[in-house]
Amino acid sequence: MRSLPTPAHESLIVGTETGDDAAVWRLEEGRALISTADFFAPVVDDPHTWGRIAATNAASDVYAMGGTPRFALNLVAWPHGELPLEILTEVLAGGAAAAAEGGWTVVGGHTVDGPEPMYGQSVTGEADEGNLLTNAGAQAGQSLVLTKPLGTGLLATAVKRSDPEAIQPGGWLADAYTAGVAEMTRLNDVAASAALGAKATAATDVTGFGLLGHLQKLAAASGVGAEVRADSVPVLPGAWELLDKGFAPGGTARNLDHVRPWVRGSDDERILTMLADAQTSGGLLFCCPPAAAEVAAARLAASGHGAAVIGELTAADPGAVVVV
Numbered sequence: 506m507r508s509l510p511t512p513a514h515e516s517l518i519v520g521t522e523t524g525d526d527a528a529v530w531r532l533e534e535g536r537a538l539i540s541t542a543d544f545f546a547p548v549v550d551d552p553h554t555w556g557r558i559a560a561t562n563a564a565s566d567v568y569a570m571g572g573t574p575r576f577a578l579n580l581v582a583w584p585h586g587e588l589p590l591e592i593l594t595e596v597l598a599g600g601a602a603a604a605a606e607g608g609w610t611v612v613g614g615h616t617v618d619g620p621e622p623m624y625g626q627s628v629t630g631e632a633d634e635g636n637l638l639t640n641a642g643a644q645a646g647q648s649l650v651l652t653k654p655l656g657t658g659l660l661a662t663a664v665k666r667s668d669p670e671a672i673q674p675g676g677w678l679a680d681a682y683t684a685g686v687a688e689m690t691r692l693n694d695v696a697a698s699a700a701l702g703a704k705a706t707a708a709t710d711v712t713g714f715g716l717l718g719h720l721q722k723l724a725a726a727s728g729v730g731a732e733v734r735a736d737s738v739p740v741l742p743g744a745w746e747l748l749d750k751g752f753a754p755g756g757t758a759r760n761l762d763h764v765r766p767w768v769r770g771s772d773d774e775r776i777l778t779m780l781a782d783a784q785t786s787g788g789l790l791f792c793c794p795p796a797a798a799e800v801a802a803a804r805l806a807a808s809g810h811g812a813a814v815i816g817e818l819t820a821a822d823p824g825a826v827v828v829v
Contacts, residue, residue, distance in 0.1 A: 527566040529637065537634045541566035544580045544625020548661040548785050549686065550669060552592045556599025556624060558689045562712065562786035563626040564607055568693035569710040569789055570639070571701050572632035574607055579614025582623035596624050607692050636701055638791070643707035643727035645820040648798035650703070652696035653688050653788025654811040655716060655779060656744030660685040663752040681743035688741065688811065689786040696789040696812070699805050703797035711787035715760040717780045717826055719790060721767045725824035732827045733816040735776045741811075748779055756783035764826070771828040780828065792818060 527541040543563040547555045564574045579600060583593055604611050609628065660681055664672060671678040693710065700708050707727055709719045716738065724731045761781040771777065788810070793801065798814045805812035819827075 535634045539567050539572045539630045542627035552595035553599040556596035557603045559625045560600035560603035564628045565710040567630035568697040571636050572630040574609035574630040576610045576612050577626040577628045580625045581616040582619030638708040640709045640723040641726040643792040647792040647818045648795045649816045651815045652812045654739035654741045656741035657785045658754045658783040659747040662754045699801045700791040703793040703801040705791040705793040708791035715781040717764045728823045730819040730822040730825050737815045739811040769827040
């Protein structure tokens with residue numbers, strides 16, 4: 506969390522980050538303001554879909570804190586001499602579609618010339634301070650709920666390395682691509698509501714650091730240990746096959762190298778690589794009482810989410826993640 510100047514009538518709430526660039530400000534009457542930003546290069550070929558994924562991902566930190574996005578600014582870098590502005594129009598339309606679905610308003614933005622296309626949003630939201638979720642509030646004895654399947658890093662790498670026909674109907678990547686796009690464009694609003702309804706005390710979104718990276722940061726910030734049941738972790742259709750074919754992105758390998766000193770239990774590189782897969786617009790990971798976790802996961806699954814209870818938190822070895 507960045508250190509920001511604090512106006513006299515507001516205060517910066519420290520220790521509420523979800524692992525990415527986000528800040529929370531205390532307002533009047535128990536309200537809190539959440540500010541976050543995220544943007545990245547294309548992960549799919551279709552510009553409208555890319556815009557939708559990027560905007561969905563940008564709002565994820567707000568949902569991870571139990572908040573509601575209210576407005577956003579577009580953030581764009583565009584090689585105008587290489588790509589026509591008509592493509593950018595489609596990207597922005599995709600971002601606007603995600604915002605319309607989530608109920609936030611895109612009020613403007615900023616565009617610069619760049620060597621490669623980049624798009625995302627700076628999103629501002631609000632939350633009840635009493636319901637604010639952080640990555641430092643987890644408690645031993647709670648269960649871990651993951652609300653989306655893993656594997657988007659593998660999928661994005663496979664798409665980049667394959668011919669366009671691979672994702673067309675009948676193509677070898679078609680089913681995985683369809684499932685992956687559905688998850689990457691799925692807002693985390695319902696997941697956030699489920700976390701609050703389950704009386705969650707901590708949450709994070711699972712994005713570039715992978716499940717292991719984000720969970721380790723949550724465990725360390727909360728002073729607890731974590732145990733993950735690998736066979737309970739949901740993955741995208743075909744994701745294991747993509748891993749076996751060598752489509753793990755470089756970011757996943759760096760994730761695993763970084764988190765390895767805190768990982769206990771399994772030394773199965775295949776399993777650990779999947780758990781470290783760098784996600785784009787991933788789900789939420791939240792901590793709540795065991796009975797509430799089972800109910801929340803079942804309700805999310807009934808609504809189409811690939812959600813599951815994947816483990817629990819312990820008092821042993823704070824900051825460590827045991828994979829079983």
